[in-house]
Amino acid sequence: xxxxxxxxxxxxxxxxxxxxxxxxxxxxxxxxxxxxxxxxxxxxxxxxxxxxxxxxxxxxxxxxxxxxxxxxxxxxxxxxxxxxxxxxxxxxxxxxxxxxxxxxxxxxxxxxxxx
Amino acid sequence: xxxxxxxxxxxxxxxxxxxxxxxxxxxxxxxxxxxxxxxxxxxxxxxxxxxxxxxxxxxxxxxxxxxxxxxxxxxxxxxxxxxxxxxxxxxxxxxxxxxxxxxxxxxxxxxxxxxx
Numbered sequence: 179x180x181x182x183x184x185x186x187x188x189x190x191x192x193x194x195x196x197x198x199x200x201x202x203x204x205x206x207x208x209x210x211x212x213x214x215x216x217x218x219x220x221x222x223x224x225x226x227x228x229x230x231x232x233x234x235x236x237x238x239x240x241x242x243x244x245x246x247x248x249x250x251x252x253x254x255x256x257x258x259x260x261x262x263x264x265x266x267x268x269x270x271x272x273x274x275x276x277x278x279x280x281x282x283x284x285x286x287x288x289x290x291x292x293x
Numbered sequence: 294x295x296x297x298x299x300x301x302x303x304x305x306x307x308x309x310x311x312x313x314x315x316x317x318x319x320x321x322x323x324x325x326x327x328x329x330x331x332x333x334x335x336x337x338x339x340x341x342x343x344x345x346x347x348x349x350x351x352x353x354x355x356x357x358x359x360x361x362x363x364x365x366x367x368x369x370x371x372x373x374x375x376x377x378x379x380x381x382x383x384x385x386x387x388x389x390x391x392x393x394x395x396x397x398x399x400x401x402x403x404x405x406x407x408x409x
Contacts, residue, residue: 182336209395211396211397213397220383220399220400220401220402221337221383221385221395221397221399222399223388223397223398226395226396236396257391259356264322269336269337273395275395281327281339281342282339282395282397283339284329284336284338284339285336285339286334286335286336287335287336290343
């Protein structure tokens with residue numbers, strides 16, 4: 179069964195540094211998402227992406243965050259200047275249709291630790 | 294605003310016993326509902342989904358869930374729990390408003406422990 183893959187599985191970064199989290203969505207999917215889960219808290223939506231542009235973002239997704247689909251397979255989340263509170267598990271998801279009537283398939287996540 | 298409530302933070306059941314995990318949602322129209330499972334160190338795996346039609350939906354690993362509009366609930370059930378079912382379970386609803394691309398609102402999760 180096709181999978182969403184995320185790299186790295188664990189990223190440790192100094193506060194203030196830039197970090198890029200990478201995702202390879204399922205190949206025929208068109209809608210891409212990033213979520214995060216701070217330890218002990220619920221999974222929260224960050225951003226959705228379709229047709230090479232952001233279609234929706236949450237209030238968490240401020241100017242420090244950006245997303246990109248640099249080629250036909252990768253989908254990246256960049257945090258420009260990391261803060262301690264960015265420490266979390268970040269999940270990428272993809273779906274072949276938006277509007278929620280097809281399920282989102284999640285990767286195994288990247289655990290981001292900010293020191 | 295839409296929300297999902299999972300009232301039980303942690304549940305422990307004996308292996309072979311039945312299981313019901315509760316989920317309540319707030320949304321006026323018929324929601325799109327999901328249950329995901331997260332094993333330690335793993336991502337979120339879809340167990341089952343409800344969009345419309347039959348209110349009892351079957352999922353993977355022997356799980357089922359029943360949509361009850363009158364109670365705004367979508368409880369997850371399994372008749373006989375296996376030790377490998379120990380994990381965290383998340384209920385989610387699709388956020389529905391004009392222009393939404395279907396992002397998910399999750400509950401806080403219920404951690405399931407299984408006693409031998």
